[in-house]
Amino acid sequence: MKKCYGLLLVFSMAIVPFCLLAQSKTSINGVVQDKNKKPVVAATINLVKATDSVLVKVAVTTDNGSFVFDNLKPGSYRITITAVGFAPYSGEAINVAAEGEVRNLPLIELSVADAGQLNAVTVTARKPFVERKIDRTVVNVDALISNAGTNALEVLDKSPGILVDQDGNVSMNGKSGVVIFIDDKPTYLSGADLASYLRSLPSGTLESIEIMTNPPAKYDAAGNAGVINIKTKKLKQKGFNGNIAPGYMQGAYPKSNNSLNLNFRNNAFNYFANVGYNYSENFSDLLIQRRYVNDDGSPHSLFSQNTWIKRQDRSGSLRLGVDYSMDKANSIGLMVNGTTRKGESAIDNNSYLYDGRNELDSLITADNMDKRTFGRGSAGLNFRHKYKQTGRELGVDLDYIYNESNADQFYRNASYRADNTVKGKDDLTGKLPSYINIYSFKADYSHPLSNGIKAEAGVKGSLIETNNIAVYDVTVGGTTRPDYDKTNHFTYRENINAAYLNFSKEWGRISVQAGLRGENTIMRGHQLGNVMKPDSAFKRDYVNLFPTFYLSYKLDSAAKHQLVFSYGKRIQRPNFGNLNPFISPLDKFTFYVGNPFLQPTIAHEIEVSHIYDNKITTKLGYEYYDGDINETIELQGHQYYSRPANVGKSQYLSLSVNASIEPAPWVTINWFGLAQHVSFKADLYNNKLDTSGINFITNFNSQFRLGKGWTAELLGLFRSDFITTQFVLGDFWTLSGAIQKKVLKGKGSVKLSIQDIFFTRLNYGKINNLHNAKGNYRNQGDTRVVGINFTWNFGKTFETRKRSNGSAESETQRI
Numbered sequence: 001m002k003k004c005y006g007l008l009l010v011f012s013m014a015i016v017p018f019c020l021l022a023q024s025k026t027s028i029n030g031v032v033q034d035k036n037k038k039p040v041v042a043a044t045i046n047l048v049k050a051t052d053s054v055l056v057k058v059a060v061t062t063d064n065g066s067f068v069f070d071n072l073k074p075g076s077y078r079i080t081i082t083a084v085g086f087a088p089y090s091g092e093a094i095n096v097a098a099e100g101e102v103r104n105l106p107l108i109e110l111s112v113a114d115a116g117q118l119n120a121v122t123v124t125a126r127k128p129f130v131e132r133k134i135d136r137t138v139v140n141v142d143a144l145i146s147n148a149g150t151n152a153l154e155v156l157d158k159s160p161g162i163l164v165d166q167d168g169n170v171s172m173n174g175k176s177g178v179v180i181f182i183d184d185k186p187t188y189l190s191g192a193d194l195a196s197y198l199r200s201l202p203s204g205t206l207e208s209i210e211i212m213t214n215p216p217a218k219y220d221a222a223g224n225a226g227v228i229n230i231k232t233k234k235l236k237q238k239g240f241n242g243n244i245a246p247g248y249m250q251g252a253y254p255k256s257n258n259s260l261n262l263n264f265r266n267n268a269f270n271y272f273a274n275v276g277y278n279y280s281e282n283f284s285d286l287l288i289q290r291r292y293v294n295d296d297g298s299p300h301s302l303f304s305q306n307t308w309i310k311r312q313d314r315s316g317s318l319r320l321g322v323d324y325s326m327d328k329a330n331s332i333g334l335m336v337n338g339t340t341r342k343g344e345s346a347i348d349n350n351s352y353l354y355d356g357r358n359e360l361d362s363l364i365t366a367d368n369m370d371k372r373t374f375g376r377g378s379a380g381l382n383f384r385h386k387y388k389q390t391g392r393e394l395g396v397d398l399d400y401i402y403n404e405s406n407a408d409q410f411y412r413n414a415s416y417r418a419d420n421t422v423k424g425k426d427d428l429t430g431k432l433p434s435y436i437n438i439y440s441f442k443a444d445y446s447h448p449l450s451n452g453i454k455a456e457a458g459v460k461g462s463l464i465e466t467n468n469i470a471v472y473d474v475t476v477g478g479t480t481r482p483d484y485d486k487t488n489h490f491t492y493r494e495n496i497n498a499a500y501l502n503f504s505k506e507w508g509r510i511s512v513q514a515g516l517r518g519e520n521t522i523m524r525g526h527q528l529g530n531v532m533k534p535d536s537a538f539k540r541d542y543v544n545l546f547p548t549f550y551l552s553y554k555l556d557s558a559a560k561h562q563l564v565f566s567y568g569k570r571i572q573r574p575n576f577g578n579l580n581p582f583i584s585p586l587d588k589f590t591f592y593v594g595n596p597f598l599q600p601t602i603a604h605e606i607e608v609s610h611i612y613d614n615k616i617t618t619k620l621g622y623e624y625y626d627g628d629i630n631e632t633i634e635l636q637g638h639q640y641y642s643r644p645a646n647v648g649k650s651q652y653l654s655l656s657v658n659a660s661i662e663p664a665p666w667v668t669i670n671w672f673g674l675a676q677h678v679s680f681k682a683d684l685y686n687n688k689l690d691t692s693g694i695n696f697i698t699n700f701n702s703q704f705r706l707g708k709g710w711t712a713e714l715l716g717l718f719r720s721d722f723i724t725t726q727f728v729l730g731d732f733w734t735l736s737g738a739i740q741k742k743v744l745k746g747k748g749s750v751k752l753s754i755q756d757i758f759f760t761r762l763n764y765g766k767i768n769n770l771h772n773a774k775g776n777y778r779n780q781g782d783t784r785v786v787g788i789n790f791t792w793n794f795g796k797t798f799e800t801r802k803r804s805n806g807s808a809e810s811e812t813q814r815i
Helices: 002-020 115-125 152-157 191-199
Strands: 027-033 044-049 055-060 066-070 075-082 094-096 102-104 130-132 137-140 162-164 170-172 179-182 206-212 227-232 239-245 247-250 254-266 269-293 299-325 330-355 360-386 393-417 422-448 454-476 479-482 488-507 510-528 536-554 561-572 583-587 590-593 601-612 616-636 639-664 667-684 687-707 710-719 722-724 727-729 732-743 748-755 763-770 773-781 785-795
Touching: 027 044, 027 075, 044 066, 055 066, 130 639, 152 162, 152 191, 152 206, 191 299, 254 785, 330 583, 393 583, 616 667, 616 763, 667 722, 687 722, 687 763
Parallel strands: 027 102, 179 227, 590 639
Antiparallel strands: 027 066, 044 055, 044 075, 075 094, 130 137, 137 206, 162 170, 206 227, 239 254, 239 785, 247 254, 247 785, 254 269, 269 299, 269 773, 299 330, 330 360, 360 393, 393 422, 422 454, 454 479, 454 488, 488 510, 510 536, 536 561, 561 601, 583 590, 601 616, 616 639, 639 667, 667 687, 687 710, 710 732, 722 727, 727 763, 732 748, 748 785, 763 773
């Protein structure tokens, strides 16, 4: 705790001078209204230099039609205004003669656009699929019509550089360890629970996807592969608004994704509710082969296994919230979330063992059943205060999250000799309840300093408590006894305290942002023993500093060409489940095992980018990982043990291109390509791991505006053979398409889509660096799916509003 107090003391000493510095109040203020003297809300105001029209700043009008540009230097400026339904506005030159001068402009009245102007405004207002900022890439969800009627996981799979595998695991630029946030709040989930939660979030509730390979200091340092922040839609139009989006999909098995969003704003109060329901049936056709050799390389034995898995999942989500604006300076908000999931898997397994002459030795059959339930509830309270001085703001967030899950496993195994006579039969049953409590607090403060410098600072504290139980019984010959080898009880407690500082400034063509984050981690783990295992415990305390730096330079006055440099240091703490030393069987020959000895991964990342006209981004990146956490395979006899481990050194050198082009007025093509050289070095289970190679990923989406409310899309993805630690993942390609028609006077739409048209998204690969053995696998899933979706917006026109960030950061992601 002394380390924690010291860190907070350093932060306090650093932030106090902010409040003592003189502030620049040079500003231009104005109000925009229509011919009826009513405020024009959400109009875009561009402030440009009067001499060469170079963009200086952008603002959006508030509820009363006002806008402000502050922290300006003396000079000559001009404003332009665009708003849907109004003619474009261009003002006269505005001269700011002295430091500290405040220019209050006369009321600006916009005129209604005629038919031709309305068409022009509609084209101008169309959001691009991808936008680029100094520290992140923003994907606008509604810009892709094939996103309509889908869910958050499917939206991620279409985003540049993001891949989602058949199990719902998300990777960024070929790397796992991505931390996912919802509205700047961590999901606090991983694996199947995270995938199910993202499937329960309909795309109709999503505004944008923020992809950050090198996040700023404001974000938790967790996530060595980067951060994905999913922004949901928040409405601010007065009155009642809603959106309903039912959808049905059919592959080999049926699926359904449905959502209802409601919003009501009345004066100072805003109420909102989101309901989602997801139903899915899927299959996996899994084939595994493992070849064993003697020390001299001669064949020893062969293991061949075929598994058919039929899955059924039902999930629902509910989000309720209210925001209250107490006055112009203070607001408070409350939001509660609930998620439930029930899943069931029926597993038929046949395993064959052959001797060195390739003759059948024995056969094992398994009839397995896995039932899982998951429940999650959360509550968040936020407070915002805006000071009289423009740009100063204080935000405080309190969050509590409770997760409860349970798994009931039943494995019925039978062994037969080559002549089909019975060798033995046994039943294994398991009950695995898990309980997690998360408490989080954070405060963020922003403060404009003199000379156009913006300072941000904040503190955060989080406490995570987990309680995991595994009870296994084995039945042989009608006699049931506890299986103490697999039975376990593990508790874990983690406290993370953090503070950060961040500064940003623009000098004409140069923009700089620099930050430093300090985190103090205190963790305690306790494995309770049983009659076969003694108690064991571990504890670790450590402090880390995480600097971030960004530099952007506009090569020309029109900002057609920009260079961006960034550096960041990050940490990847083990998932709570990875620290759990439980043994979880997939079958009699494959086991998943936790690793309480995992150490956090430290990552360094450097990127240099060239941006052309905000349409083509070319990026060169280098990443170095010390103790990278990856899945590893240990062989003990014929049994495979999959466990997370710290791989010694990992390096990634990459070149990527992200382009958005319009070869014709009715066509937009977004293309992403990544070439990546990887290398891994480690000592694993008395074997030397030293692998390297080149990975390649490319995907595209083409959008076609066909007129009369018709739009269409074609999407493609290709991944080469992919090297990662002990695995070489096989290559695959896939092609998908969608067509959509606007109905109900533009308030509704009907979409027909097909995913993986040619049924080519096959998951296969091989396992290397095994002692006297080689392994390979092939897994076909229910990937070719035809869907029909309907969306309808009712009430007043939707307008989005930025909502406060929560205090919970990356802890949930690690569950």
